[in-house]
Structure formats: C-alpha cells, structure tokens
Amino acid sequence: MDMTPMIDCVFLLMIFFVLVIDLSQQDLEDLILPEAKYAVPDENPPDVRPIINIAQDGRMIFKNNPYYNPAEHGATDKQAEPHIRRLLLEWKDKYVKDKTVENLGGRKVTVINDPVLVRADKWTEWHYVGLFMTICSQQTDAAFWKLELAMSEEDKEVKLFGGKR
C-alpha cells in the first residue's frame, strides 16, 4: 500500500491548523490574565468586538499593532489622547454596530453601545487601564462606555512560573 498520499494529506492538515490557530489568536496578546473565581465564561463572543490588549509597560495593542506606547508617545493624557482616539475612531467605523447620537450635557455625543473587551496583564498598573477608560468616555464622536474585563479560568503565572499573588 502506498502511504505517500496519506502523509501528504496529514502534513497539509497540520499546516492548515497551524495557520488557523495563528489567525484566530491575533487579537489576543500573550498576557497573563488574573484568575476569575465567579466570572462568566466568554463562550459566545460577538462576531465583531474590539479587543484592546494593555501590556505591563502600558502599550495598548490592537491586532498586533501598538497604537499607543507611553515610552514613545509620552505618558500624559494629552500625549496619549490622539493615539487612543485614532483607534476608537477606527473601531467606530469598522467594528461596532450599535451606535446612537444622544444629547448629553448639552452636547451631541455619538454613544457606542457595543462593549469593548479589555485584556491587560495581571500586573499592568491600573493607571494605564484607567487612562484608556477615561479617553473612551471623553470622546464626543465615539464614546465607548461599556467595557468587559477579561480574566482567565486559571492563573497561568502560578501554573507556569510558580508565581504567587
């Protein structure tokens, strides 16, 4: 029996799965998330949901691209705002469906009712997450106000490195 075609098929399948796994994970940076005790598993995520990854050094990454890097762009609100705003406008145009224009405090604000998933490393200073949240809620043309905080079913730090909280 000639096994060559079967081996060819197996290799093709392997290559296919390697590529598919890589593509499906490009939204998710390799961060160690805090462990959830009670949170709801994210089993049926929406087709289109913006995911922001916030690294320990404060870099804000979307689909492998760092949109804001405190070391490069500066750490103040004013320095961060245009970079994060660029990302929010991109999300508004390409990723969200539920948006309404509302009159808030005498101003017309485009309110985005779709949630953003925030993924940050468990040791990322809250300052950076807070900075992102503040800028999200301050935009009049793309005010994201619903957030989901990502956690993990198990503490990978303890599992992989024996770390302790």
Add this chain to the structure above:
Amino acid sequence: MSKHAKDVEEEAKADMTPMIDAVFLLIIFFLCIDFKVLEAKLPAYLPKDKGSNNDDTPPIEQLSLKIICQQEGTPAERRPGSNSKNNTMLVGHVVRWELGPKRYDDLDKLKDDLTDIANDPRRRVPDLKNPGKMKIMPIVIEPQPKTTYGDVATTVDAVSAAKFEEINFGGGRGAK
C-alpha cells in the same frame, strides 16, 4: 502453499512506518502548541453622562469601594532571562479594600458583606429606568495609585458574584 497464495499474502502487508511517523509528528505538534486557557469576562460601565446638566433628577445613592495598595511588592522576573515585555511579577503585592468606613483585608469577607448588602431590601434604590420599581444600589469602584489590573479585576469579580448589576468606575485612575 502455492506461489499465487504467497504473493497475495505479501501484498496485504502494509508498511506502517510512514503512518507511525505521521502520528508521532501529530503528537509532538499537539504537545508543543500552547492551548489557550478559556477566558472569562466581567461587565463594567463608564459614566455615559458628563458635562453640565440641567436635569432635575435626584442623585442616586451608591456604594463606594476603594482599592488601596498597601505594599507595592518587589518586582521579580516571571521567567528568568526572558526578553518578554510582560515578564515582571510583583512579589509581596498586598491590597486592602474600604467599603465606606469599613476596612477589609480579605476579599472573601468583602464579598460576603457585599452579598448581604445586595440582599437587603432596605438598601435598594429607585430604578429611574422603571419608575416605581427598586433596584440593587449601584457600586463605584475606586482604584487608588499602584493598584494593578489584577487587583481591580478580582474585585469586580467578587462584586459581580455578590449580584451587583451596576458596576461603575470612579475616583480617578490610580495616578502614577
């Protein structure tokens, strides 16, 4: 045995070596890939309304929960020698919580007290979206400087488990 029968027997013998090679390759592949741990999510809200407002709506009572960093902890490498930019962990990082005037050092105790508050009908507030109905009091989480995403997320996890539905963030953002 005739020569013909001997030929048939030889043809039926398949060479299993390539298949075993392929199976081993598959085993190695699945051992090497890092299976992603299932992620969970917690809902939270930012203030939607801002700026000056002429509405006559009365202010709603809400619980204030502060997260205070007691010990920042000593930075240590997760994986010694790694070039990863997410390779730091804080050994000995300790936080405490303040729910109004009461101080907590244990998250489980905080969760138990929050559950009692959520279940107490006297602590309900009017639901402005459904006039005439009452709802569980909203809670505002106020992370203080040097707190981490892990501190806040685990706190939100406990608050959520206590059945609070409206979780807001306030109190600045833990300025550096």
